[in-house]
Amino acid sequence: MKEKILRVAVPSPLYRRFDYLAPEGGPEIARLRPGIRVRVPFGRSQQIGVVLEIRDDSPVPPESLRSVLEILDTQPLLPPDLLKLADWAQRYYHHPPGEVFSTLLPVLLRQGRAIRRKEELLWRVTAAGHTALTETKIQRAPRQRVLLEYLAVHSAGVPATQTRRELPDATRTVRALRDKGWVEAIASQSEIVERSVSPPLLNRYQNEAVKNIGQALDEFAVFLLDGVTGSGKTEVYLRTVETVLARGCQALLLVPEIGLTPQLLMRFTERLTKPLAVLHSNLTDWERLDAWTSAQNGSASVIIGTRSAIFAPLQKPGVIIIDEEHDLSFKQQDGFRYHARDLAVVRARQWNIPVVLGSATPALESLQNVRSGRYRYLSLPERVGDAVEPAIEVLDVRRQRMEEGLSAPLLARMRAHLAQDGQVLLFLNRRGFAPTLICHECGWLAQCRRCDARLTVHLRRQRLICHHCGAEQPVEVACPSCGSVDLRALGQGTERLERVLKREFPTVGIARIDRDSTRRKGSLQNLLNEIHEGKRRILIGTQMLAKGHHFPAVTLVGIVDADQGLFGADFRASERMAQLIVQVAGRAGRAQRPGTVVIQTHHPQHPLLRVLVTEGYSAFATAALNERREAWLPPFTWQALLRAEALQADVPHRFLRETMDLGSQFMHGVELFGPVPAPMERRAGRYRAQLLIQAAQRRHLHEFLGRWVGQLGTLKTARKVRWSLDVDPQDLL
Numbered sequence: 001m002k003e004k005i006l007r008v009a010v011p012s013p014l015y016r017r018f019d020y021l022a023p024e025g026g027p028e029i030a031r032l033r034p035g036i037r038v039r040v041p042f043g044r045s046q047q048i049g050v051v052l053e054i055r056d057d058s059p060v061p062p063e064s065l066r067s068v069l070e071i072l073d074t075q076p077l078l079p080p081d082l083l084k085l086a087d088w089a090q091r092y093y094h095h096p097p098g099e100v101f102s103t104l105l106p107v108l109l110r111q112g113r114a115i116r117r118k119e120e121l122l123w124r125v126t127a128a129g130h131t132a133l134t135e136t137k138i139q140r141a142p143r144q145r146v147l148l149e150y151l152a153v154h155s156a157g158v159p160a161t162q163t164r165r166e167l168p169d170a171t172r173t174v175r176a177l178r179d180k181g182w183v184e185a186i187a188s189q190s191e192i193v194e195r196s197v198s199p200p201l202l203n204r205y206q207n208e209a210v211k212n213i214g215q216a217l218d219e220f221a222v223f224l225l226d227g228v229t230g231s232g233k234t235e236v237y238l239r240t241v242e243t244v245l246a247r248g249c250q251a252l253l254l255v256p257e258i259g260l261t262p263q264l265l266m267r268f269t270e271r272l273t274k275p276l277a278v279l280h281s282n283l284t285d286w287e288r289l290d291a292w293t294s295a296q297n298g299s300a301s302v303i304i305g306t307r308s309a310i311f312a313p314l315q316k317p318g319v320i321i322i323d324e325e326h327d328l329s330f331k332q333q334d335g336f337r338y339h340a341r342d343l344a345v346v347r348a349r350q351w352n353i354p355v356v357l358g359s360a361t362p363a364l365e366s367l368q369n370v371r372s373g374r375y376r377y378l379s380l381p382e383r384v385g386d387a388v389e390p391a392i393e394v395l396d397v398r399r400q401r402m403e404e405g406l407s408a409p410l411l412a413r414m415r416a417h418l419a420q421d422g423q424v425l426l427f428l429n430r431r432g433f434a435p436t437l438i439c440h441e442c443g444w445l446a447q448c449r450r451c452d453a454r455l456t457v458h459l460r461r462q463r464l465i466c467h468h469c470g471a472e473q474p475v476e477v478a479c480p481s482c483g484s485v486d487l488r489a490l491g492q493g494t495e496r497l498e499r500v501l502k503r504e505f506p507t508v509g510i511a512r513i514d515r516d517s518t519r520r521k522g523s524l525q526n527l528l529n530e531i532h533e534g535k536r537r538i539l540i541g542t543q544m545l546a547k548g549h550h551f552p553a554v555t556l557v558g559i560v561d562a563d564q565g566l567f568g569a570d571f572r573a574s575e576r577m578a579q580l581i582v583q584v585a586g587r588a589g590r591a592q593r594p595g596t597v598v599i600q601t602h603h604p605q606h607p608l609l610r611v612l613v614t615e616g617y618s619a620f621a622t623a624a625l626n627e628r629r630e631a632w633l634p635p636f637t638w639q640a641l642l643r644a645e646a647l648q649a650d651v652p653h654r655f656l657r658e659t660m661d662l663g664s665q666f667m668h669g670v671e672l673f674g675p676v677p678a679p680m681e682r683r684a685g686r687y688r689a690q691l692l693i694q695a696a697q698r699r700h701l702h703e704f705l706g707r708w709v710g711q712l713g714t715l716k717t718a719r720k721v722r723w724s725l726d727v728d729p730q731d732l733l
Helices: 027-031 080-093 097-103 127-133 136-140 142-153 160-166 170-179 204-214 233-246 258-271 285-296 307-311 340-351 364-371 408-419 494-504 523-532 573-585 607-615 617-631 651-666 698-712
Strands: 005-009 018-021 037-042 045-055 121-125 183-187 221-227 250-254 276-279 302-305 317-323 354-359 376-380 391-396 423-427 436-439 456-458 463-465 472-474 487-490 510-513 538-541 554-559 596-601 638-646 670-683 686-695 722-727
Touching (some): 005 097, 045 080, 080 340, 121 142, 121 160, 160 170, 204 221, 204 233, 221 233, 221 364, 233 258, 233 317, 250 307, 250 340, 276 285, 285 302, 307 340, 317 340, 340 354, 408 423, 408 554, 408 596, 494 538, 510 523, 554 573, 573 607, 573 617, 596 607, 638 670, 638 698, 651 686, 651 698, 686 698, 698 722
Parallel strands (some): 221 354, 250 302, 276 302, 391 596, 423 554, 554 596
Antiparallel strands (some): 005 045, 456 463, 638 722, 670 686
C-alpha cells in the first residue's frame, strides 16, 4: 500500500511547504485532515506544523522524506475557511507560508499545547455579601466594595475572565471576598441572559444604516459607515449585532487599540444577552487560548479584539465590523505584514456575509472604493441627541509668549471652561518630558548610540530613552563633551505639559494618558473611571486619548502642537494629520454642552488646516484624492516596499542593487525606485535601506513579486542582511 504524504506548513523563513511521510499504522492515520497540527523533524530540531494537504505523491523521492513524529489533534483546529484565508494572504503578501499559517494559532497551540476544555467560572454575590454592602465596614476596603457592587448588579454571575479584564487587581480582591463568604464561584455553561440597559431611539440616519446592513446579511457586501464623531456608530454596530445573534450567528468586531476594548465591551455586555470573548495582546496566553476556543466552538457569540482577532475561527459567522477602519494600527508593521481591514473584506467574501467599516475619517483607499462602486456608502452626518459639532479655532501662536508650549489665549480659555465646570483635553502626540537634551555651552545633544535619533528626557524616571530602539540611560548631570552643568531640555512632551499645568492649576485633578502612565494592568481603566467621575478635569494625552473615547463633560479640546504633523516626508502624512485633528476635535461637546476646539500652530494659512476648518474632512479627502491621482500615488497605483538592514552601512544597498538586477529580467508593468537609505538610516545599531516597487495595475505588481521574491534568498548578499517585503505599505518611513 502506498504511503500517504503530508504537505505541512512549518514555521520558517523559507518560501515553501514541506512534505513528510505519515506515521506508519495506528488509529491516528484515519483522523488525518487538513488543519491538524503535527510535530515534525526540521533540521536538527522539531517544529509544530499545520497539515495543508494529504497526497499520494511528492516531487521529493520517498527515500528522502522524513516521517511525522506525532499527530497532535483528533480534529482539525483550523477550519477550511481559515486555511483558505491564510493561503490567499500568503500569496497576496508574498510571505513565507509556514509563518503565515502559524499566525493563525494562539501561542500555546504553536507550542504544541492542547486546547483545555473547561467550564467558565462565574462569580456571584452571596446573601452575606449583599448584607455586607449595607454595612459601613466595607467602605474601608474600596477595591472590595467596587468589585462587590459590580458583581451585585449582575445577579446571574460574571465570568472570572471578565472581572479580570474590567477591574484592577480583581484576582486578589475576589479571593479576599470569597474567603469572607461574600462571593461564590459557580460553574455554568448557560448563557447570561440579563439586560440592564434599554436601547436608545435611533435617528433617521442610524435607522437607514441599520436597515441597509440588515438587508444584506445573507450576502457579501462592504459598507463604509462614514459618521461624524458622536454620531452613534456604536449603536449601529449594536443593532446589527443584535440582528445577527437573533439569527443564531456570530459577530466579529475589531478595534484598533486595546484601550478601546473595555468601553466597547461594557456597551455590548450591557445590551446583549449572549456571551462575549475578547482577544488582544494584553491577555495571558491561557486567556487568549480560552477566548480563541470559545470563538471556535461557538460558545462566544460576539468576539471583540484588536488586529490579530481577524484570524479567530468562527463556527457560524454573520457579520464583521471594523471600528476606526482608517487606523494605522490595523496594519501589522513587522513579521507577517498583513492589513486586518483588508483581510476582513476577503474573509467576508469567503463567508458570503457583510463587513461594516466604520470611521469619522475614512481612509482615502476606502473612499475611493466607494467612488468606484466596490463599497456601499452609509452616512451619519449628525451627532446624536442634542450634541452639536464643536466650533474649531485656529490659534496663530507666532510672536506669542508661550508657557512650556501653551499660549496665553489657550490658558485663558482653559480657565473659562474649568470655571464653568467643564473638562479640558489637551492633545500632544509626544510622550516624555522633552524630546531633546542639549548643552547650552557647547551645543552637545543627547543622541542614541544605536539610532540616528535623539534621546527623549523622561523626568519622572530620570532617564534618557530612545523611542525607536528602547535604549535608555540615566539623565546626564554634566555635559560629556565640555563638562558644563548647563544642560537644558528642549521641546514639549506630555510629562512637561503635566508639570506646567500643575503649576497653573494646582487645585484641579489632572490625568496624563500615554504609554508611560498606563503601563500597569488596569491603570488606563482607573484613569478613565476617574475622568468620568469628574475627579480629573484636565486630560493630557497622546493619540491613545484621541481614539473613540466618550468624555461627555469635555467642552474644550486643545491641540498643543499641530505643526509636527503638517510637514511629513511620507505622502500619507497630511491624511494622517487630518484624521488625527478630526478625531481629537471629536472628543469635545459630545453631550448637551457645546464644545470648542483650539488648534495652536505657527502656520495658520496651511492649506490642510484651512480646508479642514472651513469645509471639513470630506472636502479634504476629495482634494487629497485628486492630488494622489495627479501624482500617480495609491490608491491609484499599487506599491510594495523591500527593506534591508545590516551591521555595515553598504551591505543593504549592495543587496538591493542585486535584487534590482534580478528583477530586470521580468519587469513588466512595474517600476523600481531606489535603493535609498531609510529616513532613519541607523536604528538599533543596524543600517537600513529600502527599494520601492510600484505598478499601475495590481495584477502586474503581484506577477512580478511572485517571480521575484522566492529568488531573493539565493543572492550572494542575502545571508548578510535581514530583509522583508511589505505589500501595500502604510508607512514608508
